[in-house]
Amino acid sequence: MSNADTGIGASVKRREDLRFITGEGTYTDDLNQPGQTYAAFVRSPYARARIDAIDVSDALNVDGVIMILTGADMAADGLGDLPCGWMVKQKDGSDMVTAPHPPLATELVNYVGEPYALVIADSRHAARQGAEAVMTDFHELNPVVNLASAAQSEQIHAGIPDNRAYDWELGDKPATEAALAGAAHITRLDLINNRLIPNAMEPRAALGVYEKGTGDYTLYTTSQNPHLERLVLSAFVQVAPEHKLRVVAPDVGGGFGSKIFVYAEETAVIWAAAKVGRPVKWVADRSESFLADAHGRDHVTHVELGLDQSGRFVGLKVQTTANLGAYLSLFGSAVPTYLYGTLLAGQYRTPNIYVEVQGVYTNTSPVDAYRGAGRPEATYVLERVVETAARELGRDPADLRRMNMIQPGDFPYQTPVALVYDIGDYEASLDRALEAIDYQGFPARRIASKDQGKRRGIGFACYIEACGLAPSQLAIQLGAGVGLYESGEIRLNPTGNATVFTGSHSHGQGHETTFAQIVSDKLGIPFDDVEVVHGDTGRVEFGLGTYGSRSLAVGGSALMMAGDKIIAKGRRIAAHLMQASVDDVSFEDGKFLLAASNQSVTIQEVAFAAYVPTSYPEDLEPGLSEKAFYDPKNFTYPAGTHIAEVEIDEATGEVDLVALVAVDDFGEIINPMIVEGQVHGGLAQGVGQALLEHGIYDEQGQLVTGSLMDYCMPRADNLPDFIVDTTITPCTHNPLGAKGCGEAGAIGSTAAVMNAVTDALGVKDLSMPATSEKVWRILKGE
Amino acid sequence: MEQSGEYRINAARDEVRQAQNDPDVLAACITGCQSMTRTDDDCFEALVKAKVGPVSATFTAELQLTDVQAPQSYRIVAGVKGGAAGFGKGVAQVSLAEDGDVTVLTYTAQATVGGKLAQVGSRLIDSAAAKMARDFFGAFSERLSPPVAEDEAAATGTLEATVAKTAGGQWLIWTIAFGVLVLALVLAI
Numbered sequence: 001m002s003n004a005d006t007g008i009g010a011s012v013k014r015r016e017d018l019r020f021i022t023g024e025g026t027y028t029d030d031l032n033q034p035g036q037t038y039a040a041f042v043r044s045p046y047a048r049a050r051i052d053a054i055d056v057s058d059a060l061n062v063d064g065v066i067m068i069l070t071g072a073d074m075a076a077d078g079l080g081d082l083p084c085g086w087m088v089k090q091k092d093g094s095d096m097v098t099a100p101h102p103p104l105a106t107e108l109v110n111y112v113g114e115p116y117a118l119v120i121a122d123s124r125h126a127a128r129q130g131a132e133a134v135m136t137d138f139h140e141l142n143p144v145v146n147l148a149s150a151a152q153s154e155q156i157h158a159g160i161p162d163n164r165a166y167d168w169e170l171g172d173k174p175a176t177e178a179a180l181a182g183a184a185h186i187t188r189l190d191l192i193n194n195r196l197i198p199n200a201m202e203p204r205a206a207l208g209v210y211e212k213g214t215g216d217y218t219l220y221t222t223s224q225n226p227h228l229e230r231l232v233l234s235a236f237v238q239v240a241p242e243h244k245l246r247v248v249a250p251d252v253g254g255g256f257g258s259k260i261f262v263y264a265e266e267t268a269v270i271w272a273a274a275k276v277g278r279p280v281k282w283v284a285d286r287s288e289s290f291l292a293d294a295h296g297r298d299h300v301t302h303v304e305l306g307l308d309q310s311g312r313f314v315g316l317k318v319q320t321t322a323n324l325g326a327y328l329s330l331f332g333s334a335v336p337t338y339l340y341g342t343l344l345a346g347q348y349r350t351p352n353i354y355v356e357v358q359g360v361y362t363n364t365s366p367v368d369a370y371r372g373a374g375r376p377e378a379t380y381v382l383e384r385v386v387e388t389a390a391r392e393l394g395r396d397p398a399d400l401r402r403m404n405m406i407q408p409g410d411f412p413y414q415t416p417v418a419l420v421y422d423i424g425d426y427e428a429s430l431d432r433a434l435e436a437i438d439y440q441g442f443p444a445r446r447i448a449s450k451d452q453g454k455r456r457g458i459g460f461a462c463y464i465e466a467c468g469l470a471p472s473q474l475a476i477q478l479g480a481g482v483g484l485y486e487s488g489e490i491r492l493n494p495t496g497n498a499t500v501f502t503g504s505h506s507h508g509q510g511h512e513t514t515f516a517q518i519v520s521d522k523l524g525i526p527f528d529d530v531e532v533v534h535g536d537t538g539r540v541e542f543g544l545g546t547y548g549s550r551s552l553a554v555g556g557s558a559l560m561m562a563g564d565k566i567i568a569k570g571r572r573i574a575a576h577l578m579q580a581s582v583d584d585v586s587f588e589d590g591k592f593l594l595a596a597s598n599q600s601v602t603i604q605e606v607a608f609a610a611y612v613p614t615s616y617p618e619d620l621e622p623g624l625s626e627k628a629f630y631d632p633k634n635f636t637y638p639a640g641t642h643i644a645e646v647e648i649d650e651a652t653g654e655v656d657l658v659a660l661v662a663v664d665d666f667g668e669i670i671n672p673m674i675v676e677g678q679v680h681g682g683l684a685q686g687v688g689q690a691l692l693e694h695g696i697y698d699e700q701g702q703l704v705t706g707s708l709m710d711y712c713m714p715r716a717d718n719l720p721d722f723i724v725d726t727t728i729t730p731c732t733h734n735p736l737g738a739k740g741c742g743e744a745g746a747i748g749s750t751a752a753v754m755n756a757v758t759d760a761l762g763v764k765d766l767s768m769p770a771t772s773e774k775v776w777r778i779l780k781g782e
Numbered sequence: 783m784e785q786s787g788e789y790r791i792n793a794a795r796d797e798v799r800q801a802q803n804d805p806d807v808l809a810a811c812i813t814g815c816q817s818m819t820r821t822d823d824d825c826f827e828a829l830v831k832a833k834v835g836p837v838s839a840t841f842t843a844e845l846q847l848t849d850v851q852a853p854q855s856y857r858i859v860a861g862v863k864g865g866a867a868g869f870g871k872g873v874a875q876v877s878l879a880e881d882g883d884v885t886v887l888t889y890t891a892q893a894t895v896g897g898k899l900a901q902v903g904s905r906l907i908d909s910a911a912a913k914m915a916r917d918f919f920g921a922f923s924e925r926l927s928p929p930v931a932e933d934e935a936a937a938t939g940t941l942e943a944t945v946a947k948t949a950g951g952q953w954l955i956w957t958i959a960f961g962v963l964v965l966a967l968v969l970a971i
Contacts, residue, residue, distance in 0.1 A: 045868055045897030112896065132866035287901060700894050706901030 006520055006527035011673035014510045025251040028205035028220050033279035036207075037066060039269055040127035041282070042117040042134045043291065044109035047143035047363040047701020048156065051107055051116060051136060059119055059133035064126030067276055068134065069268070070117040071104035079103065079271060082262060083236040084328035087479040088166050088337050088359070096166035099157035099361060101327040103237065103264040109138070110156060110326035111365050112703055113291025115264050120276055124283075143363035143701035147300055147323045150360045156326065157361060165324055165333065165359040170341040171417050176354035179315030183306025187389035193377050194768045195298040195323070195695035196688075197711055198370050200507075202253025203284035204293065206266035208273035216244055218538075219270040223249040224259045224505050225545020228482070230537050232262040232330070239271050249535040252507035256685070257369035258293045259507065260547050261330040265292070290706045295695055296370025298323035299336065299377050305385045311395055313350040313404050318381055320357045325366035332368040333359060338478050339374030339466075339548075345415035346382045347426040347462045347639060348404040353416040363701045369547060371685055371746040375465040383461040383751035388764060397460050397755075398434060402427060405462075408729075419466055421637045422732045424665060429727045430462060433641040433663040436723045442645070455648040456658075459755025460641065463748035467740040468553035468636035468731075486550070487542050488558030489627035490519060490566055494611035496604025497529035501627075503543015504555035505535045508681075509742060510674045511551060517670055518556055518736070522563035523603055524590025541627060549740030552670065553636045553731065560735040561628035569624060570606045576617045577601050577609060636731045636739035640664035642683075642748035644756040653776025655691055655757055661723040664744050667730050668737035675741045679724050682745020688714035689746075690753035692769050712769075786890040793926035795853055795878055795885045811921035816840070824850065835906035837898050839867030853878055860893075868897025 006012050019025050056068040081101045088096045105116040119130035144153040144163055151162040180186055207220040217240040223229045226247040234242040252259065265282055273280045284292070299322050306315040322336030341355040386404075390397040405426045406413050413421040442458050449456035469475070472483030489501040500519050506512060516530040533539050543555070567587045574592030575582040584595040591600045609616060610624035645659040662679055669675050692712040696705045705711040730737030750768070757770045761778055809815040814831035821827050824847040831840045841864040849857040855877040862870040872893025879886045899907065 047896075112901075135865070287898065290901065698894075698900065700896060700900075702894075702896045702900035704900055704904045709902070710905060 006517060008517055008521045008668075008670050010517065010671065012513055012517055012527065012671055014513045014674065015516070016506070016510065016512045020251070027202055027251050027253060028207055028222055029281075029283045031207055031220050031250065032281075033207065033209055036279040036281055037120050037122060037276055038124040038127040039118045039120050039272060039280050039282040040124070040131040041115040041265060041268075041288070042119065042131045042136070043288075044105065044112060044114045044116060044138075046109060046138055046140055047112050047145065047697070048141040049109050049138040050141060051105065051109060052139050053137040054117060055135040056117070058135060059130040062121070062126060062130045062133050064122040065119055065130040066122065067120045067272075068117060068130065069120070069272055069275060071102055071106035074104050074268070074271065075102065075106055077271070079239065079267070080237045082264065082267070082327070083232060083330070083481075084333050085232075085330045085481040086334035086338075087481070088168055088333045089479065090166045091169050091356070096333055096359065097160050098165065098328055099160060103267040111363050112701055113288070113365060114326070115268070115292070118268050118272060120272055120280055145362055145364065145697050145699060145701045147298065147321055147360060147362060150362050151358070156363060160361065163361045165328060165361060166337075167356070167358055168337050168341075169354070169356040171354035172352060173354045176315045176317050176352040179352040180304055180306040180317060183314050184309045185307045185389070185393060187305045187307070187385055187392055189303050189385045189388055189765060191301045191303065191381060191384060191765065192767045193297045193299040193301070193380055194689065194693070195367070196296040196370055196693050197290055197695045197705070198256045198258035198293055198296060199289065199708075199711070199713060200254030200256055200258060203286060203289045204259065204263065204265065205281075205283040206269040207279060207281045208266075208270035209279045210274040210277070212277065216246070217270055217274070218246045218248065219266060220248045220250060221266045222252050222255075222259050223247065223545070224252070224255040224507055224547055225543070226505065226535055226537050227503060227540070227543045228260075228545050229262055229266070231482070233267060233270065237262070237267055239267065246536070246538040248538065249505055252505070252535070255507045255546075256371045257296065257373055257547060260545065261294055261368055263292070286708065287706060290711065291365060291703060294329045294332070294366050294368035295325065295364070296367065296373075297377060297689070298367050301381050303381050303385045305389050307389060307393070311393060311400050311403055313348055315352040316344060316350050316354075316382070318344055318355040320355070322357055322359050323362055323364065323367050324359050325364050326361060327366050329366040329368035332366055334479070335369050335374045336377070340378050342417050342419050343375050343378035343464060343466060344382055344417055345419070346379070347401070347406060347424070347464050349406050349410070350404070351416065355417065364697050365703075371682065372465070372743045373548065375463075375743065376686070376689075376747045376750055379461060379463040379747050380751045380754075383463065384754065387460060387755040398430065398439065401460065401462050402430060420634065421464070422634055423729045424464075424637060424639050425727060425729050426462060426639055429639065429663040429665055430641045432725055432727055433643050433661050436661045436663065436725060437643045437645060437659055449647050453650050455650060455760040457646050457648070457756040457758070457760025459644050459752045459757070459759055461748040461751035461755065462639075462641045463744070463751070464637055464639040465549070465744060465747050466635040466637060467549035467743065468632050468734070469548035469550045470635060471633060472631050482544065483631065484544055484550070484554070485629050485631035486544055486554040486558045487540070487627060487629050488555060488562045489541060489625065490523070490559065490562045491625040492566060492603070492607040492610070494608055496525065496602075496607045498523065498525060498531070500530055500532045500559065501540045502532065502534045502555050502559065503540055503545070504551035505543070505546045507546070509546065509551060509678065510671070514552065514670050514674060515556065515559060518559055519563060522560060523566060524588070525603060549638070549742040549744070551742075552736065552738045553734055553740045554630055554632055556670070556736050556738060557632070557734045558628050558630035561630055562626045565626035565628060566624060569620070569626065570603060572617055572620055573606045573609055573624075574601045577606070577615065630734075633733040636667065636734070638664060638666050638739040638741065638744050640727075640744060640748060642752040644749065644752040646753065646756040646760055648757070648760045648775060648779075650779055653772040653774070653779055655770055655772065655775055657687060657691070657718070657720055657753060659720055659723065660687070660749060660752070662745060662748065663725045663727060664741065665727045665729055665739070666741040666744070667728060667739035669726065669728070670736070670738065675726070676724050678741045679745045680722055682743060682747070683722055683749045684714050684719055684745075686746040686749030687719060687753055690750045690757070690768055690770060692718065692771070694769050786888070788886065788888045790881070791885045791887060791926065792883070792923050793885055794883055795880050797926050807925060811918050811925065813917050824848070834899060834903040837867050837903045839864040841867070864897070864899065866898065868895060868899030868903070870895040870899065
C-alpha cells in the first residue's frame with residue numbers, strides 16, 4: 001500500500017480488529033499463571049451498616065479455600081486509602097471534605113456491594129463458595145439514598161456535616177443575578193440527570209503476580225491508564241514501590257471512563273498475591289460490575305436563562321446537586337465541577353454565567369467519569385433550557401441559537417467560566433445538520449405522522465466540549481494531583497521498521513491503527529512497518545492514559561514531536577552519509593534529500609547506519625530512538641450540532657427515534673472510518689441515557705436495576721441509521737490540528753433526543769429515560 | 783413492598799390450630815423446608831431452600847409473634863437471611879376468622895429485601911412467592927381436608943388466592959421466605 005492509502009486522512013481498516021473478531025485477543029482473563037489462585041470478594045448486602053463481627057470459620061472449611069483476608073488484615077499491613085486525585089476548593093476557599101476510603105471496608109460499609117473481605121481459593125468456584133460461607137454480623141444503619149434530602153439526613157461519614165463534600169461555585173454571581181433581574185424573559189427549568197451504569201463489554205479483572213525471588217510485583221488489569229494505576233498503588237496505597245511494580249493493561253474490552261479509576265479489587269489482588277505467595281486472579285461477574293463499577297451522571301439541577309427583548313442570552317444561573325456516591329472516586333470530585341461548570345457557556349456569547357454545585361455523599365456506589373464526564377450534564381442543562389426558551393418565546397430553536405452563537409471572528413473567545421476557546425465555526429455545523437435532517441420538510445413530516453396517530457417532534461443540541469486533557473499547569477492549579485501531558489516514543493529498529501510506544505491506552509479506540517498512520521505518514525515508512533505498543537508500564541516509559549478524548553490530541557501530538565526529533569537526528573546522520581552540511585539536507589516522504597543534487601538516503605538506510613555506525617558523525621550517539629512528552633497549551637474544543645427526530649405512538653407511548661443527525665467538528669481527522677465508529681458508539685450511549693437507561697436504588701439503598709434484565713442498554717433496534725458528518729476547523733495549538741472525537745456522540749445526542757420527545761409531547765420536561773410507560777402516562781394526562 | 787391477601791382454608795379454625803402444633807406438618811407443606819423449630823413460646827426458626835430466578839439459596843428465617851390475640855389475630859416480625867443471596871425483613875398483620883366450616887386467613891405485609899435478591903430477583907420475587915404460597919396452601923389444605931373424590935373443582939376453588947398488589951412499581955422481594963414461611967407459621971399458631 002502506498003501512504004495515500006494508509007497515511008493521515010485514510011480510512012484504514014483497524015488492524016487490531018482481526019484478532020478481536022476471531023477470538024485471538026488477549027484480555028486479562030485470557031492470561032493464566034502457574035499455580036494461580038482465584039479471589040472472590042465478600043460484599044456488603046446493606047447500604048449502610050456497622051460490621052460487628054466477621055466469622056470466617058465455615059468459609060475456611062470449604063474445600064479449596066486457601067486464605068481469607070479482611071479489611072482489618074489490609075489495615076494491619078499499612079495499606080493506604082484509595083485517593084481522590086482532584087482537590088476541589090469550596091466557595092470559602094477551603095478544601096473539599098474527603099471521606100477516608102479504605103480499599104476493603106473495616107468498621108462501616110457504605111454502599112451495597114462494598115467489599116470488606118476476599119476469599120482466595122484453588123478454583124473460582126471454591127472462592128465463591130467460600131465467600132458465600134463468610135458469616136458477618138451487621139448492625140444496620142439508616143441509609144442516605146435520596147439526593148435531594150441528603151443534606152438533611154443522617155451523617156454518613158464522621159466529621160462531614162450535611163453529607164457534603166464541597167460547595168463549589170464558578171462565575172460572577174452578582175453580575176449574573178443582576179442580568180437575570182433585568183432580563184425581558186427568564187426561562188426556568190428543573191432537571192434530573194439520571195444515574196447511569198457503564199457496562200463495558202469486558203467486566204473488570206485483575207491478575208496479581210508476586211515474584212518472591214526478586215520482590216517484583218506484576219498486575220495485569222483492565223485499566224485505561226496503567227501508569228496512573230501504578231502511581232496510585234505505589235504512592236498512595238503503597239502496595240509496592242513504583243520501580244518494583246509493573247502494571248499491564250492488555251487488550252481491554254471497553255472502558256467508557258469506568259476503568260480509569262483505581263478500585264478496591266485490583267488493589268486487593270496484587271496485595272494478596274504476596275500474602276498467598278501464588279498468583280491471584282479475579283474477574284468480575286456482571287452483577288459485581290453493576291454494584292462496584294463507578295456509576296455516572298446523577299445530578300439534580302435548577303437552571304435559569306435570562307434573555308433580552310431580541311432573544312439574546314443575558315445571564316445563566318445554574319444550581320446543581322451532584323451525587324458523588326459513598327466515597328470520592330479518583331476523579332469523582334472534578335467531573336461535576338471543572339468538567340461541568342466550565343462548559344456552561346456552550347456555543348453562546350452569554351456574558352454572565354454563574355454556577356454552584358453541591359457535591360453530596362450518599363450510600364450508593366461512587367460516581368465518577370462516564371463517557372463525556374460532566375460535559376454531557378452541562379450540555380443537557382444548557383441545551384434543554386435554550387430549547388425551552390425558544391418554545392416559550394415562540395422562536396425557531398435553530399434561529400435563537402444562531403443569533404447567540406460565538407462567531408468565527410470572536411476567537412480566541414474568553415468565556416465567563418474560565419475557558420478560552422481557540423477556534424470553531426458553530427454555524428457551519430448547524431447549517432450542515434439542518435440540511436441533513438431536511439429541517440424545511442419537518443412540518444410536512446409532522447402532519448404525515450399525525451395522520452397515522454403519531455406525534456412527531458424535533459430537537460436540537462449544539463454542544464461544545466473541552467477535551468484533550470489537559471494543560472498540566474492549569475489542571476494542577478485547578479486541583480489536579482498530576483500533570484496531564486502524554487508521552488510518545490519512536491524507536492527505529494536497525495532494519496528500518498519502527499516500534500512506537502504511547503502512554504495512552506486503547507480499549508476499543510483503534511490506536512494501533514491511528515497511531516501507526518501518524519508515524520507512517522510522519523516518517524514516510526510503510527504502515528505495516530509500524531508497531532504500536534501501549535498499556536504496559538514495563539515497556540512504555542510513562543503515560544497518563546486514555547479518557548477525556550485526549551489520546552490523539554495529546555498522545556498523537558507527542559508522537560509527532562518524537563518524529564521531529566527522529567528527523568532532526570536523521571538529518572545529521574544523512575548529512576554525514578552524503579558528506580554534506582546538515583543545513584543542506586531536507587526530509588520528505590521517508591527520504592533525506594541533499595539540496596541542489598539528486599542525492600538522497602532513505603530513513604531505513606539512516607536507521608541502519610545509526611545502529612551499525614561504520615561511517616558515523618563523531619559527536620553523535622548511535623541509535624535512532626526518540627521520545628517526547630507533549631503538554632498541551634490549551635484544551636481542545638470539539639463542537640457540533642446534533643438533531644433528533646422522534647415519532648411517538650399515541651396508543652403505546654413508544655418513542656421511535658426516526659432520525660439522528662450528528663455534525664461534529666473534531667478538527668483534523670486521521671482516520672475518518674474510526675471517527676465515524678466512535679461517533680456511532682457515543683450516539684448509542686447518549687440515546688440510551690435519554691430513552692432506556694436508569695440506575696435505580698430503592699429507599700433502602702438496594703440497587704434494583706442490578707442486571708441487564710432491569711437495566712436497559714440500547715440495542716440495534718432502538719437506533720436509526722445515524723447520519724454523521726463533519727466540519728473542520730483545525731485545533732490551533734497542537735501539531736496535528738486534532739481535537740478529539742471519543743465522547744462527542746454521548747455529549748450532544750441526549751439533549752437532542754429529549755428536546756425532540758418534549759417537542760412531540762408538548763411538555764416542558766420529562767425525566768429521563770423517556771420510557772414508553774412514562775410517555776404513555778403523559779399522553780393519558782396522568 | 784406491600785402485599786395483602788386472603789386465603790380460605792377448608793378447615794375449622796381449631797383444626798388449623800391443631801395442625802400448627804405439628805411442625806412436621808408445616809415443614810412438609812413448605813416446598814424446600816428443611817427444618818422448622820420452635821425456639822421460644824413466640825419464636826420460630828426455619829431453614830428453607832428456595833430459588834428465585836437466578837438466586838438459589840438456603841434461607842434462615844427467624845419469626846417472632848407479637849400482639850397475639852389468639853385465636854383471631856397476630857403480628858409477625860420476621861428476619862430472613864440467605865447469606866450471599868441476600869436478606870429480607872418485614873412485618874405482617876394476620877387474622878383468622880371463621881366462616882362456617884372454613885377458616886379465612888387475611889394478611890397485610892410490609893417487607894424489604896436486600897442483596898442479590900434485590901439486585902437480580904426483584905422482578906421475579908412476586909411470582910415466585912405467589913407460587914410458593916399456592917403450593918403451601920394446596921398442601922396444607924389437602925392435609926386438613928382430605929379431598930372429596932371427584933370434586934377437584936371445588937378443592938381448586940378454595941385454594942384460589944387473591945393476592946392484591948397494593949404498591950405500584952417495584953416488586954420488592956423476599957416473599958419467598960416471608961410470603962410462604964411467614965404465612966405458614968402464621969397458620970401454625
